Amino acid sequence: MARKTRRIVLAAPAAGLPTRATFRMEEAALAPLGDGAALVRTICCSVDPGVRARLSDGASYAPPLKPGEMIDAFCVGEVIESANPRFAAGDLVALGGGWAEHVVFPGRGYIQKIPHRRLPLSVWIGALGVPGMTAWFGLKRVAALEAGARVLVTSAAGPVGATAGQIAKAMGAARVVGVASGAEKADWLRSAGFDAVVDYRRTDDLGAALAAASDGGYDVLFDNVGNAMIDAALPLMRIGGRIVVSGQVADYNTPAAERPGLRNTAYFIAQRLRMEGLVVFDDLRSFPQAQEELSAMIEAGAVKTREVRYHGLEAAPQAFIDLFTDQSAFGRRIVEIGAEP
Numbered sequence: 001m002a003r004k005t006r007r008i009v010l011a012a013p014a015a016g017l018p019t020r021a022t023f024r025m026e027e028a029a030l031a032p033l034g035d036g037a038a039l040v041r042t043i044c045c046s047v048d049p050g051v052r053a054r055l056s057d058g059a060s061y062a063p064p065l066k067p068g069e070m071i072d073a074f075c076v077g078e079v080i081e082s083a084n085p086r087f088a089a090g091d092l093v094a095l096g097g098g099w100a101e102h103v104v105f106p107g108r109g110y111i112q113k114i115p116h117r118r119l120p121l122s123v124w125i126g127a128l129g130v131p132g133m134t135a136w137f138g139l140k141r142v143a144a145l146e147a148g149a150r151v152l153v154t155s156a157a158g159p160v161g162a163t164a165g166q167i168a169k170a171m172g173a174a175r176v177v178g179v180a181s182g183a184e185k186a187d188w189l190r191s192a193g194f195d196a197v198v199d200y201r202r203t204d205d206l207g208a209a210l211a212a213a214s215d216g217g218y219d220v221l222f223d224n225v226g227n228a229m230i231d232a233a234l235p236l237m238r239i240g241g242r243i244v245v246s247g248q249v250a251d252y253n254t255p256a257a258e259r260p261g262l263r264n265t266a267y268f269i270a271q272r273l274r275m276e277g278l279v280v281f282d283d284l285r286s287f288p289q290a291q292e293e294l295s296a297m298i299e300a301g302a303v304k305t306r307e308v309r310y311h312g313l314e315a316a317p318q319a320f321i322d323l324f325t326d327q328s329a330f331g332r333r334i335v336e337i338g339a340e341p
């Protein structure tokens, strides 16, 4: 008899902000294990703003999901059965899976064994997973961050931004400014080493607020938010400045034709600026070394992590919607699905 799992799939493409009706829970047969495959029992999974791009037609490095297809997520899980010589039953892994109680790793794609249990397992889909690796390679490879740099990080209290700001400090940045909404986020970011925090919701002149916080401009902008934020920061970039395009969380729910554009491109000439995006999986081979270094920073308390926990697979859609609507809680949103061994 075919084995089954409960999973959450796309019910109907989203227009604007996704709602609960965008998603549907179902029971589905698991694919048989071909060569190289592994069956994984999910312990916890993530909700990721970039997945919004797959819920309707739009530019993304992955094609849009069709109704009935499982929603992507990063999962921590336990291998239950393996047809892959690299994994054995009982191994703990982090992998690209989905909102499901069991997932089949098909033999190709993102999976790695969790090398130690000195940190909570969920960290492997947070600061040591894709969000942390995006921060790491965005700063190290794309921005080529140098000691003494002045860095601006947007959506700074999110898992990517918070890790980026703290890594920048640890790499010797002279000043790190974060953009985030609300006093609680600002307090936490200062406790994590940010030098200043700008609340974009409480200013009607974002450019002036970013200038006041900057102490002479920025060498690196690590942007998670989108064009309006980049445009506000462009006049503040110092000569040779680098803009890392990590994500566009403010624009994902807006139709392409209505998204803000960039007006301040003249600064690219005058200030010799460079703007570059990244897809973190391009750096996959270098994850283990980066994770070892970052893990040591987290264990030493030099990089702080923060989570919001949701219980049960059925909580995943609300956790996802909260990414765009809930300002009251912050940190990596983790959906607990199965028991830890």
Ligand SMILES: NC(=O)c1ccc[n+]([C@@H]2O[C@H](COP(=O)([O-])OP(=O)(O)OC[C@H]3O[C@@H](n4cnc5c(N)ncnc54)[C@H](OP(=O)(O)O)[C@@H]3O)[C@@H](O)[C@H]2O)c1
Pocket (backbone or CB within 6 Å): 048, 049, 050, 051, 130, 131, 134, 154, 155, 156, 157, 158, 159, 160, 161, 179, 180, 181, 182, 185, 224, 225, 245, 246, 247, 248, 249, 250, 251, 278, 279, 280, 281, 323, 324, 325, 326, 327, 330
């Ligand atoms: N390039 C890659 O390979 C890669 C990989 C992973 C993630 N990413 C991207 O990295 C970015 C950050 O990801 P994350 O997981 O850490 O999520 P996140 O930053 O925590 O995203 C949610 C946060 O975004 C902010 N936000 C929501 N709507 C906004 C709006 N309209 N304007 C400004 N800010 C808004 C809110 O915080 P505040 O209100 O406090 O700002 C919210 O808490 C995302 O855009 C994601 O797609 C890229």
